[in-house]
Amino acid sequence: MSATMYTFDLRTGALTGSRPAQVVGGKELTVCAGATPVAPPADIPTGHAARWTGSAWEVVEDHRQHMDSKGTKTGGTPFWQPAMGDDWQSPPRYTEELGPLPKGAVTARPEKPLSVLKTEKEREVKAACDAAIVASLTMPTATPSTTEVAVAAASLASVDPDGPDTLLALHTARRDELLAAVAAAESPAALAGVEVSYAV
Numbered sequence: 001m002s003a004t005m006y007t008f009d010l011r012t013g014a015l016t017g018s019r020p021a022q023v024v025g026g027k028e029l030t031v032c033a034g035a036t037p038v039a040p041p042a043d044i045p046t047g048h049a050a051r052w053t054g055s056a057w058e059v060v061e062d063h064r065q066h067m068d069s070k071g072t073k074t075g076g077t078p079f080w081q082p083a084m085g086d087d088w089q090s091p092p093r094y095t096e097e098l099g100p101l102p103k104g105a106v107t108a109r110p111e112k113p114l115s116v117l118k119t120e121k122e123r124e125v126k127a128a129c130d131a132a133i134v135a136s137l138t139m140p141t142a143t144p145s146t147t148e149v150a151v152a153a154a155s156l157a158s159v160d161p162d163g164p165d166t167l168l169a170l171h172t173a174r175r176d177e178l179l180a181a182v183a184a185a186e187s188p189a190a191l192a193g194v195e196v197s198y199a200v
Contacts, residue, residue: 003028005035008052012098015040015050015057047077051098060099079105088112117191121182124196129175132198136167174198 002020009016010033021028021037030037040050040057049062065076078092083104086093088111095101112120178196185191 003030003037004039005030005032005037006040006052007035010034013051013053014062014098015052049098061101062098063095063101064098065094077101077107079107080110081105082110086110088116111188114185114188114191117188118182118185121191121194121196122179125175125178125182128196128198129171132171132174132200133168135200136171171198 002023004018005021006018007016008014019035021030022032023029036052038057041059044050044059047062048059050057051060063077063079065073068074073094076094078094079101080086080090080092081102081104088109090110092109093105101107175198178194181194182191185194
């Protein structure tokens, strides 16, 4: 029975499989490029790989993507490098090397700056205010048309001349209160605590 040769990638040293040793002239060839008769470790944890050092196998972290049966890269550990300018808009990086991730790498997408979060929250506050004004005029219609809103406003005004203005003042006061809370927030957590709600 032929000896088993364990093959490895010549560039990375990563274990790629095994095969029987070639037999030439009745003699097994156990010395060749890209293969060794030394067996790799039996237990290789998930997220790790066996790497041939030239004289022995070592188990190292493996954060690389791998090709699936369709030739598409899958898996891998996405990471960002803030020190190299990566921010919340940057696409994730992937390594093609075995071993730990590069120094300074983080595996959670960098957070949006507070200024960006505040701008998004302000948009949410204003959109909710507009929706509350429309809902107050046209209930119970869920998605009223522009005409329905205009008719409802005219109808309210005919019954209560100050009605539309009172309604508008009520919602805009709440909007301004919420916008002030957004402006005062000093952290993403404090900002998340600002609950956008209007009495309809």
